[in-house]
Amino acid sequence: MSLLDLSPTHCPGPRLSRRGALLGFGAAFALGGSRLAFAQASGDARLVVVLLRGGLDGLGAVQPYGDPAFAGLRGPLALPEPGRQGGTLDLGGRFGLHPSLAQVHALYRGNQALVVHAVAGPYRSRSHFDAQDMLESGATERLDSGWLNRALVAVQGGPRGQAGLAVGLDVPLLMKGPAEVRNFAPAAPSALSPDLMARVEGLLARDPAFGPAVRRGQEERRFASAALGDDAPQGMGGRRGGGFGPLAAAAGRLMATAGGPRIAALETAGFDTHVSQGIKLAASLTMLDNGLAGLREGMGEAVWARTVVLVITEFGRTARINGTQGTDHGTAGVALLLGGAVAGGKVRTDWPGLGQGRLFEDRDLAPTTDLRGIAKAVLRDHLRLPPQAVDAAFPGSAGIAPATGLIRA
Amino acid sequence: MDPRASIAAIRFGLGRRPDDPVPGDPVAWLDRQVTLPSPQRQLPGLAAPLSQAQAAALYQQRAMATRGENGPARREIRAATDGDALGWVAHCLLSDAPFQDRLTNFWANHFTVSRRVPNAGMFVGPLIREVIRPNLFNRYEDLLLAAARQPGLIVYLSNGRSSGPNSQAAMRPGNNTRRGLNENLAREILELHTVSPAAGYTQEDVTSFARILTGWRIDRGDEAAAFRFSNRQHEPGEKVLLGRRFPEGEQGAVEALRFLARHPATHRHIATKLARHFVADDPPREAVARIEAVFRDTGGDLAAVSRALIRLPQAWAPPLSKVRDPLDYVLAVGRGLGFGPDQAEWLVQAMEDCGQPLWKAPQPNGWPDVATEWAQPEALLHRIQWAHAVSGRVAQRRDPRGFAAATLGPLASPEMLREAARAGSAQDAYTLVLVSPEYLRR
Known part of the structure; x- marks a missing residue:
């Protein structure tokens, strides 16, 4: 059954077994639940990748109410249809957006948001940590660099190109790699004198990890304080009012600055909804919705018009509600593309159906679109990367063609 | 020294x-x-x-x-x-x-x-x-x-309400909230606490282990909650995990956990984590093999494993190769400066400011144990600013070089001692000791 078949895509490559290697130690972490990394790209196009850690429930965020099996699988997690009280927000029939994503819905109505449904990476791991590693590596194994960093190498014209920037106390694997990525986080103003800071830098220069870190950190602070002025967020984490919202807004402003970063990675957690999903998912989606709105506001209309925001997660969740009013780790889910450069206003899916025999391993939404084809399309059509660079970002994906029609011509 | x-x-x-x-x-x-x-x-x-x-x-x-x-x-x-x-x-x-x-x-x-x-x-x-x-x-x-x-x-990994699909709790007439399995605890025990994905378990194993663990909950009694096995929630029948059969009942989970703890993949997994912690981010193969062998040969005796860790020659080779995570760093600074309980609150705040709020790991796999996750620019600048603030509190002591000698001994580098001696103030001198590579590492 195909509800909406705007562009026929087909099943991803051969099914892969769970990876045997020992992984998970190096899995990325987030501070205060949120983190942001930037880099510099040539040209005018802006790209923000938002990682949702924990496994966003795609069937909860974008509900296929037109599928006759949906309500039966989901029980109380299936919200009323669009137009009813507490119902989902209409996406043109058959799919409804979770009501906590009202600002995303407004973008959708303005043709600036696109939903890709039944999408998954090429891996079939239901481990958060393996799946996050592979999602960020852009490969079927954990690599030492992320696909967005490898794309940056091409944008910058090589590892020695103009340096980029990272916001948050850490850089996610997605942004690690040969292209230089600098790092910014909200901080109290430093009380160290320039002379003392120079001595500290000299002392750390011989350390292979701390030497480059202290030098790059200072460069970034100079840039960010010039760009953000007195409005810079002063702290990280919940207690100090940091977190995803302020980081996203700061990211937007930095990206709108002349000479500012063109590529950013933002992340946030809170999507691992095993228990009482109704309340928890609504809260996490509200935070996402507000953060995305803040990002847009920080950028301003002119920059937003040249922007693509790609929202991805490590996996979807089980099609059936579990025994504790939540959902467990699954396979396919949704990706969102937002921004003035997106050819939005549609749900793009080769819908696999939720009925008898349609679920992947009789439990998950079956993947019919390879996430790599979506990301490759953004790199090719939005950042205008040549085919070799797109392939280098996603090694071993030669058989996966970039999707068409995602980006405004 | x-x-x-x-x-x-x-x-x-x-x-x-x-x-x-x-x-x-x-x-x-x-x-x-x-x-x-x-x-x-x-x-x-x-x-x-x-x-x-x-x-x-x-x-x-x-x-x-x-x-x-x-x-x-x-x-x-x-x-x-x-x-x-x-x-x-x-x-x-x-x-x-x-x-x-x-x-x-x-x-x-x-x-x-x-x-x-x-x-x-x-x-x-x-x-x-x-x-x-x-x-x-x-x-x-x-x-x-x-x-x-x-x-x-049990609470963190949401096993408390997990019920077997054929358990009394799930079959109870009028059960319209659909009680059933929650596989979170089962998956994380397999992946993180025991065999790790290297063992090649399948989704079926995860589901089966979740069935084994049904009824493994905490009881909200009249006054306090405690572990309790609930037969009503337990999935009846024998279950199979990694090719082994386990009986119905509480004993099934006990046996399954013991089986997993004794599994060779668990030995390898824990040995690797320990060697990473005590030797290097990318631990030498011989060090892992040594700990793994002790694990295997002693039936997982952690006293023997600990003695073997102490005797790993690779763990004693200078220079210090591990990066102190914020928990370690803040504790080491506090100990080095002789702080007492009255400073604990301030130190807990420092851990959060440096990126590692105590007991608040973002995900069930805990905090990372490798330098690439901790030696990032902003995280380092936050540490440096904190070290400077601490130094302001102790600057009246006026013996930063003595402090360096007492806490680092011969690991204090000549460069750091020279910089500390040349610093314009005691606060600056303490700062330079505390942000030296030898203080940032372990």
């Missing part, structure tokens, strides 16, 4: 306090700590450590408290857990058996229960004191079993 004495204190301990005696035989000093830890004391000015029963009573109160994250009951419960965390930090500051405390923090990270799930947060301190420390030098399977029965993991 023998560099080995410094390495023992820094790599195997939590950093030297200036008044710590210098052990003549560092290996023997560590060996003597391989013994049942003493109970965590109540320190002056701090609350008594929470017992598991007290934590369970808090859990019970929280469950009954009215909704809303900031109700008075919830604030009090959070304050009680904050106090418990302060007590643990103060203990670590003063400890004269810091190898035990390093191992305790290692296992607390291995069996992560995070305060980010508020219903589970009050159990972290009791997990440390009543599960990890008494089993620090027992067999791994005893530690695993005790951890898996502790309310913290």
